[in-house]
Amino acid sequence: DAGVIQSPRHEVTEMGQEVTLRCKPISGHNSLFWYRQTMMRGLELLIYFNNNVPIDDSGMPEDRFSAKMPNASFSTLKIQPSEPRDSAVYFCASSRGGGEKLFFGSGTQLSVL
């Protein structure tokens, strides 16, 4: 079992640039979540999908953030344009759905200069 795979592990970019984070959930899991970790807010839920459909995106900070799940094995979180305050660790997690526990990836450390 490969677990949830995120790429890249680290991303350093300049303000104004587009950033794309990628996630491959565990095979057979039908729910996928994007979280952002900051000191002030802890693990903050951005968006979650069920069966590839976005269910709740109320945590997406603003229109600069967008997420897609074109199929059951791939999701992206895009920030365009990026700003220094977006610097954080972004986690992807998946579950079997129906309230089952989450399995997290190792995260992407994003630094926007």
Added chain:
Amino acid sequence: DQQVKQNSPSLSVQEGRISILNCDYTNSMFDYFLWYKKYPAEGPTFLISISSIKDKNEDGRFTVFLNKSAKHLSLHIVPSQPGDSAVYFCAASERGTYKYIFGTGTRLKVLA
């Protein structure tokens, strides 16, 4: 507005003693609670959970207690070991929503 609160950012405990990590929540519709442990440069990993129909769940050295009237849960680690040093997050979900709201975490340091 933080629906799940961990008011202690950090905690230090001697090896072999009990570690008690606390979590408070505000949403009375939450009915399932989990604790996750996170080591540096890794994703959080599941530790233990409890449903609102119970007030205690035990798994080895880890026990979670739920006080619904106080909207409070706690994680007890007995005995604490140096390998338990990590950040601990509590999370809650409302049945039917399938989304988990996490707290800000408590950094536990177990001193040898």
